[in-house]
Amino acid sequence: MLSYKHGFHAGNHADVLKHIVLIYLYKLQKKHNKSISYIDTHSGNGLYKYISKYMEKNKEYKHGIKKIEKYVGENKLIKNYLNILKNISKNNNFYPGSPLIISSLSSNSDKLYFCELHNNEFDSLKKNLNKFTNIKNINTDGFEYLEKKLDYNKSYFILIDPSYEIKDDFFKINHILDNLEKYGSSKILIWYPILNYEDNDRFIENLRKKGIGRIINFELPIISNSKDRGMKGSGLLIINFKENKILRDLKALSKELHIYLKQNDDVYNPRVRYL
Numbered sequence: 001m002l003s004y005k006h007g008f009h010a011g012n013h014a015d016v017l018k019h020i021v022l023i024y025l026y027k028l029q030k031k032h033n034k035s036i037s038y039i040d041t042h043s044g045n046g047l048y049k050y051i052s053k054y055m056e057k058n059k060e061y062k063h064g065i066k067k068i069e070k071y072v073g074e075n076k077l078i079k080n081y082l083n084i085l086k087n088i089s090k091n092n093n094f095y096p097g098s099p100l101i102i103s104s105l106s107s108n109s110d111k112l113y114f115c116e117l118h119n120n121e122f123d124s125l126k127k128n129l130n131k132f133t134n135i136k137n138i139n140t141d142g143f144e145y146l147e148k149k150l151d152y153n154k155s156y157f158i159l160i161d162p163s164y165e166i167k168d169d170f171f172k173i174n175h176i177l178d179n180l181e182k183y184g185s186s187k188i189l190i191w192y193p194i195l196n197y198e199d200n201d202r203f204i205e206n207l208r209k210k211g212i213g214r215i216i217n218f219e220l221p222i223i224s225n226s227k228d229r230g231m232k233g234s235g236l237l238i239i240n241f242k243e244n245k246i247l248r249d250l251k252a253l254s255k256e257l258h259i260y261l262k263q264n265d266d267v268y269n270p271r272v273r274y275l
Ligand SMILES: C[S@@+](CC[C@H](N)C(=O)[O-])C[C@H]1O[C@@H](n2cnc3c(N)ncnc32)[C@H](O)[C@@H]1O
Pocket: 002, 004, 005, 006, 015, 018, 040, 041, 042, 043, 044, 045, 046, 096, 097, 098, 099, 115, 116, 117, 118, 121, 140, 141, 142, 143, 161, 162, 163
């Protein structure tokens, strides 16, 4: 039985990082591809109202989108993300999830597949996205979908954004990374939480040792090292994206996001590098 509800976390610092990079990479792909086949393995319900029992509970968005929404700096990735959010949520009464963001950016020639396992979230997803005709919502396990339903001769853009409420999710991510050749030239974006810096360093070091060589790792620490439970920051694995400028653009983004989102002065610096 799954208890995770993304509504408790929507718009937090992790969503901000993930959605800025997702938008940037999707738009970059659109420059080279007339149509994209996109899969979101863990979709959530797509739309999170600020006035709701979920978002009001911990108000995590106050440490995320609310810290950056009035951004007046020069970073194009942040400005672009904020413009897209404004276009989607005209009255700014909800924060859009990844399926709504990508549906809004997509063209009719793109095909979007949204997997969500949780029945209630799935029902809301269908409702929240009902105006889009180039999408398919699937009430299924996103990891199984990747294993069993993909045409491995095709190239996809895949977002893998599990809740990590069960440790198994890390094993499943490792399994995907051990079998990357199966995905050919597909572009993959994986999000993960930094719950504890020591464990996180081990996870990344193990990954580096695999010697895969086409993974950019973006880590954004937000809270300094302590024994407290909860997320200290989050990271992304950006796989098979080859344009040279990506590293430069993401480094600039990491510095800017860190200034706006970090919660302590002694928190570790962000990292953007090839593993
Ligand atoms: C972190 S949230 C997704 C947030 C969304 N990608 C976004 O950025 O707006 C993870 C979602 O995955 C769902 N979920 C958990 N296990 C799953 C699985 N094995 N397959 C598909 N969905 C799953 C949860 O119900 C939850 O809605």
